[in-house]
Amino acid sequence: MAARKGERPPSGRLFRRLLVATLLPTLVVLAGFGFLAHEIAQRSLEEELGRRLATAAAAVVPLILPQQITAIGPGDEGLATAQNLLRQVDRARKQLGVRRVALVARDLSGRADTEGRVALGAQAHELSADRIEIDQAVAGTPSASPLFWGHDGLPYKRAYAAVGSPAVGLVVVEGSADYFLSLAAFRRTLATVGAIGLCAIILVTMLLARRITKPLARLARAAEGIGAGDLGTTVPVETRDEIGFLAARLDEMREALRARDERLQMMLAGIAHEVRNPLGGLELYAGLLRDGLGGQEARLEEVARIEREVGYLGRVVAEFLDYARRSRPEPEPVPLRPLLDEVAELCAGGAGRAPPAVDAPDSLEVRADRGQLRRALINLAHNAAAAAGAQGRVTLAARRGADGRTAIEVRDSGPGVPEDLREKIFIPFFTTREKGTGLGLAFVRDIVRDHGGEVALDRAPEGGARFTITLPPP
Secondary structure (H helix, E strand, O other): OOOOOOOOOOOHHHHHHHHHHHHHHHHHHHHHHHHHHHHHHHHHHHHHHHHHHHHHHHHHHHHHOOHHHHHHOOOOOOHHHHHHHHHHHHHHHHOOOOEEEEEEEEEEEEEEOOOOOOOOOOHHHHHHHHHHHHHHHHHHOOEEEEEEEEOOOOEEEEEEEEEEEOOOOOEEEEEOOOOOOOHHHHHHHHHHHHHOOOOOOOOHHHHHOOOHHHHHHHHHHHHHHHOOOOOOOOOOOOOOOOHHHHHHHHHHHHHHHHHHHHHHHHHHHHHHHHHHHHHHHHHHHHHHHHHHHOOOOOHHHHHHHHHHHHHHHHHHHHHHHHHHHOOOOOOOOOOOHHHHHHHHHHHHOOOOOOOOEOOOOOOEEEOOHHHHHHHHHHHHHHHHHHOOOOOOOOEEEEOOOOOEEEEEEEEOOOOOOOOOHHHOOOOOOOOOOOOOOOOOOHHHHHHHHHHEEEEEEEEOOOOEEEEEEOOOOO
């Protein structure tokens, strides 16, 4: 989509895209790394705790005789065998530094429990969930259960080792997974480091994005200026990267255009000089011929026709030069009402035609090059007068909109411009007149655009054409 004159380059879009393109993968990588690091640490710690508890369970086995397990049962709490067995497992718990040591028979009935959770001869139903690990222990390999959560809301782990061969009972060692506290601290550290890293990446990305987008925005403005005819301002080369390379090429293009424009102006000036000299001679000799013909009316009419054609050629040459050598506007505060009155006065009179009406506040003012704006308005007013005819009406109006922009209207009561021609009339050299260069409206459009405005055409309330020049706020 082509950019309109004065439209700011959408550097914000590129800035946002750079941020998203950098931050989104960074977030994914940081989140994935944090999750993976946490899972690996948790698994490693859990496996280490399982090995430690399994070793502890195996260490308790030599302290227990299989006969002690088979010798006691429900109701034997007062026997010396049961009390000695409880003292042995409690001593082992203290030496190993674990939370709980229990002794159960092969059918998971209790024999001794340092926590007192399973009474002598009662079923240890809580151990039923570890059937796979119990079978491995009975087969001769001490094994640890998965992590589970106690009634106190903390994580724990059990390990099993068989007593006797074949197994007549099991040593159960239960330890606290206090490494979860370390994992929580690890998670907080990961989150803190990740947040700091993300902030640093955001800052670096913003700096890099600004370093990219701001030179691009300046290049866009420089290109806009070149397109508007400003060939004298050098395009700065700010960096040594691809953007700097682009700026250098753009400045080379500007310099080439400036040189070509100078050659074109010199050529046009030379052509104008070569054409104007013969035209001046033709005009002089036509005047001498008119004086010499005296009262020969038919011949004098032919001489007048020659003079009209010479005058038309002179105007064509002048219009070509004005269009090709248009200078940059030099804006200044311009009161609109006096300017519109002046244009109306210049376009008044002739064939009984009423002067253009002026409708504008006395205080309305714009910032523009007065000479160029005057020329554009005179061109539009002359066209409107020609379209309206001797009995038609032409109106020059101006108003300021709520957005601060100023609209200047030139409208007439003529036949208007056909719909199929409205997009063509601003094209250079396009004209519907038998004698016309087609540069007048193109000249008007370029003058208005050089002022940062736009010119539009629609149907006037009077029925004819309405040209509206919209200028930016002063």
